[in-house]
Amino acid sequence: MNVGEAHATIATMQSLLDHLDGHDAVLLMYLAGELPGEDRSRVEQMLGTDQTMRARLDELRAAHDVVTGALARHDATHPLTGSEAAAVRQVGRMVRSWHADRAARPAHRDLAQPRMLRFPYWSYPLAAAAAVTLAFVTWYVMLPEPGKLPGESNVAMVEVNPDSSAAESIDLSGDAAQFALSDSSGLSEAETELRQLQFIRENMQ
Amino acid sequence: MTLSLRNPPPPVVDVTVPSDEALAARLREGDPSAGEVLAKRYHAALLRYLQRLVGSDHLAEELLQQTWLSVLDHLDRFDAASTRGGFKAWLFRIATNKVNDVWRSRGRERTAKEGLRLVVDVEAPHAGHRIEGVEQVDKLRAAIEQLPENQRQVLLLRYYSSLKFVEIAELLGCPLNTALGRMHKAMLKLKELMSEP
Numbered sequence: 192m193n194v195g196e197a198h199a200t201i202a203t204m205q206s207l208l209d210h211l212d213g214h215d216a217v218l219l220m221y222l223a224g225e226l227p228g229e230d231r232s233r234v235e236q237m238l239g240t241d242q243t244m245r246a247r248l249d250e251l252r253a254a255h256d257v258v259t260g261a262l263a264r265h266d267a268t269h270p271l272t273g274s275e276a277a278a279v280r281q282v283g284r285m286v287r288s289w290h291a292d293r294a295a296r297p298a299h300r301d302l303a304q305p306r307m308l309r310f311p312y313w314s315y316p317l318a319a320a321a322a323v324t325l326a327f328v329t330w331y332v333m334l335p336e337p338g339k340l341p342g343e344s345n346v347a348m349v350e351v352n353p354d355s356s357a358a359e360s361i362d363l364s365g366d367a368a369q370f371a372l373s374d375s376s377g378l379s380e381a382e383t384e385l386r387q388l389q390f391i392r393e394n395m396q
Numbered sequence: 397m398t399l400s401l402r403n404p405p406p407p408v409v410d411v412t413v414p415s416d417e418a419l420a421a422r423l424r425e426g427d428p429s430a431g432e433v434l435a436k437r438y439h440a441a442l443l444r445y446l447q448r449l450v451g452s453d454h455l456a457e458e459l460l461q462q463t464w465l466s467v468l469d470h471l472d473r474f475d476a477a478s479t480r481g482g483f484k485a486w487l488f489r490i491a492t493n494k495v496n497d498v499w500r501s502r503g504r505e506r507t508a509k510e511g512l513r514l515v516v517d518v519e520a521p522h523a524g525h526r527i528e529g530v531e532q533v534d535k536l537r538a539a540i541e542q543l544p545e546n547q548r549q550v551l552l553l554r555y556y557s558s559l560k561f562v563e564i565a566e567l568l569g570c571p572l573n574t575a576l577g578r579m580h581k582a583m584l585k586l587k588e589l590m591s592e593p
Binding site for chain 1: 423426427428429430431432434435436439440443444447448453454456457460461464465468469535536537551555560561562572573576577579580583584586587590591
């Protein structure tokens with residue numbers, strides 16, 4: 192069986208082998224003894240027929256032996272720094288101190304107990320209703336008058352050009368505004384505009 | 397610590413030896429002796445793991461203390477039923493997080509130093525990838541230090557904690573295939589570095 196066939200075999204397998212990417216992952220899990228029984232026997236079957244796979248297993252095993260051997264030798268020749276007994280006693284002290292701190296802290300609120308309310312329970316929905324009403328009234332008051340755009344005010348800057356020789360800006364915030372407020376009722380828009388212009392001319396003269 | 401890639405057979409349950417999870421429960425109640433038993437049980441493996449990862453005995457001891465402090469701080473949140481690998485995996489995860497914090501701060505330092513080197517234009521002696529003239533044991537240390545951090549973590553976790561690959565993947569928050577890939581690369585690279593004359 193070549194590598195491609197072995198891959199195909201692995202791909203058709205169910206369980207853990209289905210989730211492993213390639214031979215190296217399968218072999219690593221095999222060496223670690225972490226494959227389920229059925230998967231393990233399938234891998235052994237493949238190893239029996241696939242020389243490439245067997246060679247990779249040998250390579251992996253050799254690498255493992257070198258690494259673990261070196262780590263073991265290193266640990267054997269380098270005793271741990273510090274005393275184990277001292278470290279263990281220190282953990283014991285930490286636990287005592289931690290437990291004392293925890294006991295000194297106020298106990299957590301028991302979630303089963305009802306929470307104490309600052310105000311009577313009926314005041315909360317009442318306050319919510321009042322807030323909604325207030326918001327509605329504010330919105331209603333702020334609505335623009337019919338025929339006006341939102342944000343349009345009674346103060347306007349009108350550009351008048353009486354003799355078409357020079358542009359002149361006139362602020363209508365004073366008298367003209369008064370005029371607009373007092374006399375515009377009952378007139379069409381064109382009439383109102385005409386009367387405003389006449390009023391302006393009179394003021395300019 | 398296991399010297400084999402293969403997992404050790406499941407331990408025979410000894411009723412006189414309390415499990416990690418039972419000790420953790422006693423520890424939560426404030427029993428210092430339970431903490432001492434756990435500390436003794438994992439002292440060598442955890443300290444060796446930290447030493448190999450950070451490459452400094454002094455720093456490893458400091459991180460070991462920090463690990464136990466974190467264990468106590470978060471003990472209320474430890475749930476043995478939902479943690480794959482139980483208390484041991486949880487303990488090694490905390491230790492790994494401590495090391496990650498160190499690496500992050502080292503990374504910032506390294507960046508700052510590299511910036512400084514560009515300014516003063518001083519070329520430090522090249523650390524090189526060859527390990528020559530050092531003894532076999534020191535060679536290992538140097539070789540481990542040449543591994544990328546994520547490969548080093550998987551290799552050393554596997555060796556010192558004896559956790560399963562599935563548990564290691566979960567501990568590191570990566571897919572199983574990623575953990576296996578890192579382990580494979582780490583072993584081949586170490587073998588190559590160790591075989592160099």
